[in-house]
Amino acid sequence: xxxxxxxxxxxxxxxxxxxxxxxxxxxxxxxxxxxxxxxxxxxxxxxxxxxxxxxxxxxxxxxxxxxxxxxxxxxxxxxxxxxxxxxxxxxxxxxxxxxxxxxxxxxxxxxxxxxxxxxxxxxxxxxxxxxxxxxxxxxxxxxxxxxxxxxxxxxxxxxxxxxxxxxxxxxxxxxxxxxxxxxxxxxxxxxxxxxxxxxxxxxxxxxxxxxxxxxxxxxxxxxxxxxxxxxxxxxxxxxxxxxxxxxxxxxxxxxxxxxxxxxxxxxxxxxxxxxxxxxxxxxxxxxxxxxxxxxxxxxxxxxxxxxxxxxxxx
Amino acid sequence: xxxxxxxxxxxxxxxxxxxxxxxxxxxxxxxxxxxxxxxxxxxxxxxxxxxxxxxxxxxxxxxxxxxxxxxxxxxxxxxxxxxxxxxxxxxxxxxxxxxxxxxxxxxxxxxxxxxxxxxxxxxxxxxxxxxxxxxxxxxxxxxxxxxxxxxxxxxxxxxxxxxxxxxxxxxxxxxxxxxxxxxxxxxxxxxxxxxxxxxxxxxxxxxxxxxxxxxxxxxxxxxxxxxxxxxxxxxxxxxxxxxxxxxxxxxxxxxxxxxxxxxxxxxxxxxxxxxxxxxxxxxxxxxxxxxxxxxxxxxxxxxxxxxxxxxxxxxxxxxxxxxxxxxxxxxxxxxxxxxxxxxxxxxxxxxxxxxxxxxxxxxxxxxxxxxxxxxxxxxxxxxxxxxxxxxxxxxxxxxxxxxxxxxxxxxxxxxxxxxxxxxxxxxxxxxxxxxxxxxxxxxxxxxxxxxxxxxxxxxxxxxxxxxxxxxxxxxxxxxxxxxxxxxxxxxxxxxxxxxxxxxxxxxxxxxxxxxxxxxxxxxxxxxxxxxxxxxxxxxxxxxxxxxxxx
Numbered sequence: 001x002x003x004x005x006x007x008x009x010x011x012x013x014x015x016x017x018x019x020x021x022x023x024x025x026x027x028x029x030x031x032x033x034x035x036x037x038x039x040x041x042x043x044x045x046x047x048x049x050x051x052x053x054x055x056x057x058x059x060x061x062x063x064x065x066x067x068x069x070x071x072x073x074x075x076x077x078x079x080x081x082x083x084x085x086x087x088x089x090x091x092x093x094x095x096x097x098x099x100x101x102x103x104x105x106x107x108x109x110x111x112x113x114x115x116x117x118x119x120x121x122x123x124x125x126x127x128x129x130x131x132x133x134x135x136x137x138x139x140x141x142x143x144x145x146x147x148x149x150x151x152x153x154x155x156x157x158x159x160x161x162x163x164x165x166x167x168x169x170x171x172x173x174x175x176x177x178x179x180x181x182x183x184x185x186x187x188x189x190x191x192x193x194x195x196x197x198x199x200x201x202x203x204x205x206x207x208x209x210x211x212x213x214x215x216x217x218x219x220x221x222x223x224x225x226x227x228x229x230x231x232x233x234x235x236x237x238x239x240x241x242x243x244x245x246x247x248x249x250x251x252x253x254x255x256x257x258x259x260x261x262x263x264x265x266x267x268x269x270x271x272x273x274x275x276x277x278x279x280x281x282x283x284x285x286x287x288x289x290x291x292x293x294x295x296x297x298x299x300x301x302x303x304x305x306x307x308x309x310x311x312x313x314x
Numbered sequence: 315x316x317x318x319x320x321x322x323x324x325x326x327x328x329x330x331x332x333x334x335x336x337x338x339x340x341x342x343x344x345x346x347x348x349x350x351x352x353x354x355x356x357x358x359x360x361x362x363x364x365x366x367x368x369x370x371x372x373x374x375x376x377x378x379x380x381x382x383x384x385x386x387x388x389x390x391x392x393x394x395x396x397x398x399x400x401x402x403x404x405x406x407x408x409x410x411x412x413x414x415x416x417x418x419x420x421x422x423x424x425x426x427x428x429x430x431x432x433x434x435x436x437x438x439x440x441x442x443x444x445x446x447x448x449x450x451x452x453x454x455x456x457x458x459x460x461x462x463x464x465x466x467x468x469x470x471x472x473x474x475x476x477x478x479x480x481x482x483x484x485x486x487x488x489x490x491x492x493x494x495x496x497x498x499x500x501x502x503x504x505x506x507x508x509x510x511x512x513x514x515x516x517x518x519x520x521x522x523x524x525x526x527x528x529x530x531x532x533x534x535x536x537x538x539x540x541x542x543x544x545x546x547x548x549x550x551x552x553x554x555x556x557x558x559x560x561x562x563x564x565x566x567x568x569x570x571x572x573x574x575x576x577x578x579x580x581x582x583x584x585x586x587x588x589x590x591x592x593x594x595x596x597x598x599x600x601x602x603x604x605x606x607x608x609x610x611x612x613x614x615x616x617x618x619x620x621x622x623x624x625x626x627x628x629x630x631x632x633x634x635x636x637x638x639x640x641x642x643x644x645x646x647x648x649x650x651x652x653x654x655x656x657x658x659x660x661x662x663x664x665x666x667x668x669x670x671x672x673x674x675x676x677x678x679x680x681x682x683x684x685x686x687x688x689x690x691x692x693x694x695x696x697x698x699x700x701x702x703x704x705x706x707x708x709x710x711x712x713x714x715x716x717x718x719x720x721x722x723x724x725x726x727x728x729x730x731x732x733x734x735x736x737x738x739x740x741x742x743x744x745x746x747x748x749x750x751x752x753x754x755x756x757x758x759x760x761x762x763x764x765x766x767x768x769x770x771x772x773x774x775x776x777x778x779x780x781x782x783x784x785x786x787x788x789x790x791x792x793x794x795x796x797x798x799x800x801x802x803x804x805x806x807x808x809x810x811x812x813x814x815x816x817x818x819x820x821x822x823x824x825x826x827x828x829x830x831x832x833x834x835x836x837x838x839x840x841x842x843x844x845x846x847x848x849x850x851x852x853x854x855x856x857x858x859x860x861x862x863x864x
Contacts, residue, residue: 010329014771018861025861040329044322054322058777059588061321079775082324092322102325139329181328221694221709221716227485232333236488237340237598239579243714267331271698271707289396290775292861298851308850311698313408314861 001166003297004028007214007264008285010139011039011110012081016117018292018314023130025314026296030165031130034264035137035174035214036285037117038110038144041082042102045070046092053086081287083109107141114144118151126153133163137174137214137264138185157212159199166301168208168259171199176215176265177246180228193248200256207304209258216263217250217275219243222282224269253278260297260306270311279306286313341598342605343495348578348684349606351613352498352677356653357437358744359572360610361634364543364627365817366564367550371614373558374565378573379607381799384792385755386603388762389577390596391789395765395776401688402758403695407858409761409768413844416701417836422754423692424723425832427685429747431727432465432734434682435472436741439465440633442675445655448528449668460648462735469731472682477724479683480690481715487683494680501673502609505657509616517620517660524659525647535646536625542645543628543635550627553618567806567818571748574755576603579684589777613653621656629656638819639738690719699857701843745820746829749807756800762793771863 004022009015023031045055045064053064055073057080064070074084085105087095095101117134125132133155136145148156157163157172164170175185175195187195196213203209216222223245227235234240244266253261253275261280270284270293283295292314298307326332349355363371392405402423407415439459447456458464479487518536525535543549576599617626629651636644649655654674658667694716697707706718733740766773766787773779773787781788812822819825844854 014775014863017863021861021863026856036330040327040332042325044325046322056322056324057588058780059590060777060780076775095325103327106325106327179330181330181332183328183330219709219711219714221707221714226333228333233337234333234340235485236492237337237344239340239344239488239491240485241483242485265330271694272704273707273709274704286396288775289772291396291772296856308852310700310852310856312857312859313404314859 001030001168001299001301002026002028003165003299004031004294005034005212005262005281005297006032006283006285006292006294007034007137007262008036008267008287009033010036010081010285010287011078011083011113012287012290013075013078014290015081015287015292016120018290020121020124020132022292022294022314023125023128023132026312028296029129029131031132032170032212032262033134034172034212034262035135036139036264037114037134037136037148038140039081039083039113040139042085042106042109043077043082044092044095045073045084045086047086047088049089055084079290083113085109107143110141111143111147114147118147118154122151122153131155131165133157133170135172135174135212135214136185138176138179138183140174141184159195162199162202165210167304168210168299168301169203170210170212171203171258172212173199173249174214177248179244180230180232189246189248192246193251196248196252200252203256203258206257207259209256211253211256211258211261213246213249213252213261213263214265215246215249216266216269216282217253217261217280218245218247220245220250220273220275220280222263222269222271222273222280223266225266226268250275253280259304260299262295272309272311279309281309281311283311338594338598338601341594342601343492344579345576345599345602346605347491347495347602347681348575349573349603350677350681351572351606351609352502352654352674353437353441353681354572354575355606355610357441359569360614361630361650362568363565364549364631365568365634366561367548368557369550369561369563369565370554370557371562371565371569372553372611373555373562374569375573375607375610377559377563378566378569379603381795382573382576382603383600384795384799385574385759386576386596386599387792388759388789388796390592390599391778391781391792392758392762392765393595394592395773395778395789401691402754403692405765406757406761408772409764410757412699412701412854412857413840414757416696416699416840417833418754418757419692420696420836420839421832422751424689425726425835426747426750427689427723428726428730429734429743429828430685431473431476432469432731432741433744433747434476434685435465435469435731436637438472438678438682439468440637440650441652441654442671442678443468444649445652445658445671446668448649448655449658449664449671451528451664456649466731466735469735470728472685473724473727473731476682476685477720480686480720481713483714484687490683491680494676497673497676498680501654501670501676504670504673505654506612506616508657508660509613509620512620512660514620514622517656518622518625520660520662521656524662528659528664529647529649531646538646539632539651540624540628542643543631546624549624549631551623553614553623564806564817567745567803570752570803571745573603573606574748574752576600576606579687589780592777617653621653626651626653638742686720686723689723690716693719693722700847700852700854701840739822739824740828742819743825743828745807745818746825749804749820750829750832752800752803756797756804759793759797759800763790763797765793766790 077084162171178186223243224241225244226238227240227242263282267285281295283293297309300307403419525531632645633650635641658670694707696702
């Protein structure tokens with residue numbers, strides 16, 4: 001069985017399209033998006049009083065004079081993982097002043113975006129035999145769970161819903177240890193440990209179990225991130241790196257020893273490591289650049305072993 | 315509060331990785347410490363200008379700065395197009411292919427660092443330990459440090475120190491670097507003030523007197539130093555700007571040892587970035603480069619005024635000639651006339667002199683800790699790409715120390731250090747240490763030139779796509795200029811052969827054998843990895859193949 005695993009696409013449309021093509025490209029049986037499906041930013045395209053549209057992307061101000069130009073701009077925005085929104089001058093000013101309006105709009109675009117992605121997957125992969133799995137994680141609002149679980153071709157899983165991959169069981173955990181951003185699915189380590197234990201209740205055989213835990217294990221070098229000051233600026237200009245993974249995840253891998261442990265969350269910490277017998281992988285993420293970082297894992301189903309693996313930049 | 319008509323800005327939600335950027339000062343600081351004026355500049359680049367008596371260092375410095383500015387723009391551009399990606403290896407592998415990238419990166423960021431270990435040790439020896447021993451009257455120690463076994467001992471200490479700092483992680487060390495910066499700058503200001511207000515005759519008298527006290531010299535040590543270097547006729551006449559080109563250009567390949575590295579350790583993390591981040595990364599490196607050049611210009615002018623241009627160059631030439639075994643005697647003073655040592659002598663007080671040397675030691679301490687850092691990163695990257703065995707990327711469970719990566723650095727470093735300390739010729743290959751990294755940078759510059767065409771989507775998706783000159787991508791232009799500059803230096807380093815008068819002492823059989831062995835080793839590792847992995851069902855060329863979008 002060949003698994004193609006990616007994580008932290010964060011709304012990047014180009015990465016999602018590559019993801020859907022990855023099964024045939026790499027000859028994978030199943031393509032998995034481990035977590036963090038949705039984007040982090042909305043880019044307003046503001047209609048001025050004179051009818052022209054204005055927007056800024058990557059610190060560059062654009063005046064968009066035709067529908068084609070707007071559509072082209074929207075495409076660029078979506079490829080970076082942001083959501084383009086068309087608003088009037090007044091709407092834009094109102095959103096600047098009212099967080100509730102921003103949250104409401106965010107919810108709309110994230111749900112719309114997820115629905116669109118699901119539709120693309122249905123169109124692309126229905127009937128191909130390639131399974132596609134997308135799981136929510138800490139940066140995803142809870143509302144997308146229902147969309148994912150209601151999809152036809154796209155499968156999803158969480159701590160209460162393990163996924164069967166042939167003989168193997170993939171247990172997913174989108175919750176992470178606390179981050180400085182206080183995102184949707186965070187829990188203190190003791191609570192996270194309880195969640196993990198609960199998720200593992202149904203998994204009886206470590207040799208046929210795969211973890212899809214969004215948070216990487218603490219101190220595994222899959223979890224190195226630049227240290228931040230309390231105001232979210234870098235310590236020492238980004239030179240200071242520290243492990244920020246989860247101790248509960250680390251302990252659970254060490255204790256349970258699954259065949260394979262797949263992680264994400266820390267985009268800059270691509271890597272592979274062994275924790276006991278378990279192979280743990282974090283393919284990292286460069287979603288904004290449109291690079292699909294991934295792990296291709298070949299599993300020998302008879303021997304119940306990882307035959308080989310490769311971290312790729314598709 | 316936003317107003318109607320303002321440039322629209324994006325809305326962000328609370329999500330992992332959204333940081334508020336970093337201070338420009340931090341970006342400057344790490345670049346500034348990389349083009350280290352004291353350790354790299356004084357130790358070698360500014361010590362060898364006496365070998366080009368018909369050239370002028372000031373124009374060479376300004377010209378180098380102008381070209382290295384293009385290198386800075388190129389690297390800042392690449393960082394902004396592919397941030398967090400791991401530097402030269404990833405940029406080159408995406409544009410030029412995995413094999414070339416591996417060979418150029420492991421030689422430039424790993425193998426050649428084995429040779430940098432004894433260089434770092436030599437700097438520690440002649441800039442900190444020997445002057446300190448001299449001021450403290452520790453004659454036995456001074457004699458030991460001057461021997462081959464003394465140098466080798468310092469090599470071992472340096473390698474272990476660098477390994478220890480890597481094992482500690484960068485967070486603590488980054489703080490140390492900041493303190494070192496302030497201490498080092500403070501010490502430099504003291505030296506500059508003394509050089510500005512002190513007289514040359516006062517210095518001459520102080521030097522003669524203290525040379526007798528510290529080293530037991532007799533007669534006029536100041537004049538003897540100049541005479542030992544060949545006298546006025548053999549040394550640069552005076553500091554100036556002419557010739558601006560001509561023989562002044564011959565100094566540039568020496569300067570590269572010091573100022574080619576403002577991009578060292580540049581990082582860009584976080585998300586939702588734009589052109590301002592490119593400018594911030596670039597300006598950090600730019601300030602690091604040009605503040606260093608400004609300091610060097612001020613220093614050189616003050617050195618000419620206070621020490622005398624003849625004496626400054628003579629002391630350096632005597633040191634280099636003896637250090638590299640071109641002469642049997644060090645000249646009137648048994649140790650290098652290191653400028654802070656000379657200024658310390660001006661105080662006629664050993665304690666003040668020792669304190670000054672210790673404060674200048676901050677330039678070393680704030681710089682030396684990164685010796686193995688880049689190497690461990692490249693080793694990890696190669697292991698993740700399955701070129702090296704998975705094992706080499708292991709970290710110890712308790713202390714998170716990259717044990718095998720450190721072994722792969724430490725053991726060869728000590729072997730190379732032994733060659734460096736116990737043979738005469740190996741020391742003279744010092745510019746190999748620059749050449750091999752320059753070749754890596756050359757590969758990256760070529761990758762930058764081609765990137766807008768070879769990786770069109772990636773380029774167009776970045777803030778760099780906005781920067782063009784006459785319709786040509788800026789990164790291609792600066793990449794081409796950087797490649798030209800590096801090409802010039804490579805040509806000068808390698809041609810003509812040493813026995814036909816090559817100034818830089820590295821186009822000889824020992825040097826070519828040493829560098830050739832490194833490139834061969836890299837190539838062999840890559841080919842073996844490719845074959846072994848193929849047998850395991852892993853195609854190394856698949857690592858960077860782009861998945862179709864439509």
